[in-house]
Amino acid sequence: MSEAIALRQAATDRYRPDPVKVLFVAESPPDVEERHFYFPNVPRADTLWVELTKVLYGDDFSVTKNERVRKAEWLARFQADGYWMIEAVPEPIHKKRREAHVLEYKDRVLGTIADCSPSSVVLIATPVWRALEEPLRAEGVPLVQTGPVSFPGHGQQGRFREAMAAILPLLAD
Secondary structure, eight states, X not given: OOHHHHHHHHHHHHTOOSSOXXXXXXXXXXXXXXXXXXXXXXXXXXXXXXXXXXXXXXXXXXXXHHHHTTHHHHHHHHHHTTEEEEEXXXXXXXXXXXXXXXXXXXXXXXXXXXXXXXXEEEXXXXXXXXXXXXXXXXXXXXXXXXXXBOOSOXXXXXXXXXXXXXXXXXXOO
């Protein structure tokens, strides 16, 4: 395991709630090693954390630049509320073969789900949905969505918010 993968995994594990109520499964970590959902000191380009926090906590989350300095507090709240986010693939993946690459890690995702027994699972990013929806449903995983949730980058923030707004009422309390 590379040092970067080990650092990301340690950060992810540090914020694992007990119990896990809702498991969010994203595609893979960013190409930049200093950026990760669970790294508290990311000054920019952590769109997934920003948008997911906005969706989950609404008006409690104010101006992003002000909230970034409180990211560790937000991550602790995310954890306390039973939310956990993992990546299907432990290393950054490139544009080609995204779905096939995610599918290669299906057993890793299923193992994590079996280990934490979440009440609800949400797949984030269309390639994750396309690769994992069928095999996860076949295993009885409690997927709450009926279609893909766009990754909230590259102008897709509005689509992400719309999809998540439809999903929020379906999440475990």
